[in-house]
Amino acid sequence: MMKINKLFLLLLLFLSTAVMAQQPPKPNIEELHNKKWAYIVDKVQLTPTEAARVRPLFLEYEKNIWKIIEESKPLFRNFHDKKESRSEADYAEINERFVNSELHKAQLVKNYYSKLKKMLSAESIFKYFNAERSYRKDLIENWQGRQRGARRP
Secondary structure, eight states: HHHHHHHHHHHHHHHHHHHHHSSOOOOOOOHHHHHHHHHHHHTTOOOOOHHHHHHHHHHHHHHHHHHHHHHHHHHHHHHHHHHOOHHHHHHHHHHHHHHHHHHHHHHHHHHHHHHHTSSSOHHHHHHHHHHHHHHHHHHHHHHHHHHHHHHOO
């Protein structure tokens, strides 16, 4: 009986380890910033001097965007958890929070653009913003592809 319990525990441990090993590790925020930055530098073809000047601004902008997202997460998560008991006030609050966070992000983009104008040409800035959108699109497509692959039997 004792051998069966040990064997069962070992089998359970092995299976849980195997399942965990199949799931890709979640990258930390700094890894995401570094990958995005490398993508932008490559797509825009920033010179090393331009890249060195713009990178601190990029990191500041990214951290501010992440801060807005992180501040909104509890409210959105709580809203989704209350599916059956949502009131009109809940909907009003979530709508206000969403609009305010979008306005805050828009103001960040405007300030970011104003600072970039002092460092890059108009053409480089155009390519820069296109590269950011392209990176986000690629990231979403890759994530969705992994999600679909995980659901397949």
